[in-house]
Amino acid sequence: MSQAATDSPVLKAIFDRRSVRHFIEAPVEKELLMEALKAASWAPSGLNNQPWRFGVIRDPELKARLGGLTRYTNVLKSASVLVAFFLDRDSSYDYVKDCQAIGASIENFLLAVHAQDLGAVWIGEILKNKDEVQRILELPERLDLMAIVAVGHPAHRSQSSHRRPVEELILFDR
Numbered sequence: 410m411s412q413a414a415t416d417s418p419v420l421k422a423i424f425d426r427r428s429v430r431h432f433i434e435a436p437v438e439k440e441l442l443m444e445a446l447k448a449a450s451w452a453p454s455g456l457n458n459q460p461w462r463f464g465v466i467r468d469p470e471l472k473a474r475l476g477g478l479t480r481y482t483n484v485l486k487s488a489s490v491l492v493a494f495f496l497d498r499d500s501s502y503d504y505v506k507d508c509q510a511i512g513a514s515i516e517n518f519l520l521a522v523h524a525q526d527l528g529a530v531w532i533g534e535i536l537k538n539k540d541e542v543q544r545i546l547e548l549p550e551r552l553d554l555m556a557i558v559a560v561g562h563p564a565h566r567s568q569s570s571h572r573r574p575v576e577e578l579i580l581f582d583r
């Protein structure tokens with residue numbers, strides 16, 4: 410249920426998006442994925458250096474091998490497609506700012522996925538095995554894994570979530 414106080418589609422997407430961890434067996438159309446990746450690439454970045462790179466994984470065997478590196482095995486295996494987000498060290502100018510930019514890119518991606526009636530979840534837990542991911546995907550060292558996002562057609566949309574009231578989060582308003 411939307412919490413948006415306006416009709417803004419952007420605000421509605423921000424408030425309505427939930428992490429989706431259960432998917433039906435249906436492929437994600439290439440055009441929809443490309444649109445979401447384009448949204449990811451339109452995130453802001455320091456000096457507009459665009460440090461993000463994307464790896465698209467559809468192969469079931471590869472998904473299963475990556476699934477073995479996280480406790481979210483079934484999420485990775487049941488998603489139609491996995492998108493690995495990397496920081497390209499060759500494009501990096503400031504590690505913290507580049508990580509922030511990639512976070513913005515991932516959020517753009519999640520919102521675009523949601524806006525197209527797909528579902529996704531940001532899997533950070535797999536970073537504990539990032540070297541192994543690197544090895545399985547046969548990637549050069551300059552690509553620094555930031556997250557894997559599992560994408561698919563949601564099995565249901567009954568997920569709920571909560572946030573602390575924003576008033577509690579405002580440290581000062583001078």
Ligand SMILES: Cc1cc2nc3c(=O)[nH]c(=O)nc-3n(C[C@H](O)[C@H](O)[C@H](O)COP(=O)(O)O)c2cc1C
Nearest residue numbers: 426427428430481530531532533534535568569570
């Ligand atoms: C940096 C980061 C790492 C995350 N890692 C995981 C993860 O490994 N597994 C998972 O199921 N969800 C993961 N999430 C999703 C969060 O659990 C989720 O966003 C949070 O509980 C709020 O729920 P919502 O996205 O439905 O609003 C991650 C989110 C972020 C931003």
